[in-house]
Amino acid sequence: MKFPGLRKIKHYFPVSQPKPQLPSLDVRPALDTYIVGLDQTIVDVVASVSDEFLAKYDIPKGLSNLVEHDKANRIYHELVVNNAISDHFAGGTIGNTIHNYSVLADDKSVLLGVMSANIALGSPAYHYVCHTSSKVDMNHLQGVAGDIGRGITMITPDGERTFVIDPSDMDQLAPDYIPTPIIAGAAAFVVSAYPLRATGQPIQQAMLKALADAKAHQVPVVMSLGTRHLVEENRAQILQTIHDYVNVLAMNEQEAEALTGFRDPLLAAEAALEITDMVLITAGAEGLYLCGYTDERTKRESSNPIKSASLADFNRFEFSRPMLRRHCQQPLKVYSHIDPYLGGPERIKNTNGAGDGALSAILHDMAANSYHKQVQPLSSKHELPYLAYSSFAQLCKYANRVSYEILVQNAPRLSKGLPEREDSLEEAYWER
Numbered sequence: 001m002k003f004p005g006l007r008k009i010k011h012y013f014p015v016s017q018p019k020p021q022l023p024s025l026d027v028r029p030a031l032d033t034y035i036v037g038l039d040q041t042i043v044d045v046v047a048s049v050s051d052e053f054l055a056k057y058d059i060p061k062g063l064s065n066l067v068e069h070d071k072a073n074r075i076y077h078e079l080v081v082n083n084a085i086s087d088h089f090a091g092g093t094i095g096n097t098i099h100n101y102s103v104l105a106d107d108k109s110v111l112l113g114v115m116s117a118n119i120a121l122g123s124p125a126y127h128y129v130c131h132t133s134s135k136v137d138m139n140h141l142q143g144v145a146g147d148i149g150r151g152i153t154m155i156t157p158d159g160e161r162t163f164v165i166d167p168s169d170m171d172q173l174a175p176d177y178i179p180t181p182i183i184a185g186a187a188a189f190v191v192s193a194y195p196l197r198a199t200g201q202p203i204q205q206a207m208l209k210a211l212a213d214a215k216a217h218q219v220p221v222v223m224s225l226g227t228r229h230l231v232e233e234n235r236a237q238i239l240q241t242i243h244d245y246v247n248v249l250a251m252n253e254q255e256a257e258a259l260t261g262f263r264d265p266l267l268a269a270e271a272a273l274e275i276t277d278m279v280l281i282t283a284g285a286e287g288l289y290l291c292g293y294t295d296e297r298t299k300r301e302s303s304n305p306i307k308s309a310s311l312a313d314f315n316r317f318e319f320s321r322p323m324l325r326r327h328c329q330q331p332l333k334v335y336s337h338i339d340p341y342l343g344g345p346e347r348i349k350n351t352n353g354a355g356d357g358a359l360s361a362i363l364h365d366m367a368a369n370s371y372h373k374q375v376q377p378l379s380s381k382h383e384l385p386y387l388a389y390s391s392f393a394q395l396c397k398y399a400n401r402v403s404y405e406i407l408v409q410n411a412p413r414l415s416k417g418l419p420e421r422e423d424s425l426e427e428a429y430w431e432r
């Protein structure tokens with residue numbers, strides 16, 4: 001487990017404790033710190049298209065659209081003929097998140113989902129496996145006869161991305177393939193709302209079982225919302241799922257508006273905190289918001305400039321560490337916001353996965369907290385049951401930095417972690 005993020009002052013973080021056993025790639029619940037993700041396994045087929053191309057196939061821009069197999073094939077073949085496909089890349093919003101977690105933390109995660117039992121060279125499954133970190137344990141995947149999902153990722157000249165999803169067998173994950181002991185030992189369980197639109201498919205029951213397992217074993221449940229129209233179309237079910245199971249909710253501002261009715265991210269977060277414990281709202285060029293609870297006893301005042309927007313002095317206690325609401329004697333809502341790191345990259349070719357990247361940073365910090373607690377149970381950092389190792393403000397910095405890296409690397413999956421030492425980060429940024 002690496003230390004989460006970069007900062008000037010480090011607490012003692014036991015990264016070099018000798019491991020009691022030989023290293024193993026499989027996750028061992030009693031020995032390892034890891035997170036578990038459940039996803040529809042999808043390969044992203046990345047192509048450059050014009051706005052006219054989207055209009056021709058009647059595809060709403062900026063969203064993830066489920067389409068029938070024949071239509072997906074027609075689109076795919078036109079892209080091949082136009083020579084517009086640049087890459088095949090492993091995708092799936094949670095697949096990306098746990099891959100990025102493993103790269104950042106340099107530690108293990110477990111992927112639950114399906115995989116083609118026979119993988120042919122060049123097949124979607126082949127591309128998926130090739131582009132996934134070896135620290136992602138894929139031993140619990142369910143083998144299927146057909147293909148994994150295909151997500152045609154169309155990038156328009158403005159850098160916006162639009163998906164056409166051809167599901168193939170991606171929704172066939174059965175509850176029998178949810179390993180309860182693996183979930184029970186995890187530092188967090190992460191899932192997206194996408195399976196909720198796979199009406200009548202086995203993955204819905206599998207997801208419910210995994211959620212119930214996580215809840216029964218007090219494993220924090222993290223959910224990302226996926227895409228705006230998924231939220232609009234399944235709002236009641238999503239709200240119920242969040243209310244029943246979810247501790248950390250991640251969404252962009254459009255999804256937040258569809259869920260809560262508030263366009264303003266702070267008001268959306270305030271509303272969402274009535275049904276969950278922590279909320280990450282990414283807002284593109286406006287940066288991101290992280291909001292949650294802390295206990296009155298442990299609130300810490302920020303030394304950053306105090307900001308007011310739709311809520312007055314909203315970031316006043318952003319130096320506090322997040323807690324589950326039920327663990328607070330006197331819960332206090334805390335809000336933090338950060339502008340894009342260094343104002344964002346000079347040129348953004350593609351924003352795909354920037355939000356997932358921010359979430360993987362939050363997961364890293366949560367897992368680091370579990371790890372630290374396991375190794376240093378008597379540390380003052382664990383006097384109260386905190387949800388993360390760092391403060392809201394520090395979590396924002398880290399999440400923001402990782403989003404920037406995704407934008408710079410121009411792919412939803414990090415090919416390398418953050419630099420060990422960054423002059424610009426230490427001097428020009430963290431100290432600001």
Ligand SMILES: Nc1ncnc2c1ncn2[C@@H]1O[C@H](COP(=O)(O)OP(=O)(O)OP(=O)(O)O)[C@@H](O)[C@H]1O
Binds near residue numbers: 288344352353355404
């Ligand atoms: N145009 C931009 N300029 C500067 N930073 C940006 C820009 N777009 C995104 N970012 C950075 O990336 C983060 C996440 O972006 P965004 O809100 O677009 O995520 P998203 O829509 O959830 O993405 P995805 O669903 O593809 O993962 C932002 O909080 C910000 O830090």
Ligand SMILES: Nc1nc2c(ncn2[C@@H]2O[C@H](CO)[C@@H](O)[C@H]2O)c(=O)[nH]1
Binds near residue numbers: 151
């Ligand atoms: N699980 C899942 N991921 C999706 C879907 N649509 C788009 N994505 C992924 O979202 C990622 C970007 O956030 C891409 O890598 C896509 O593969 C979907 O319907 N289900």
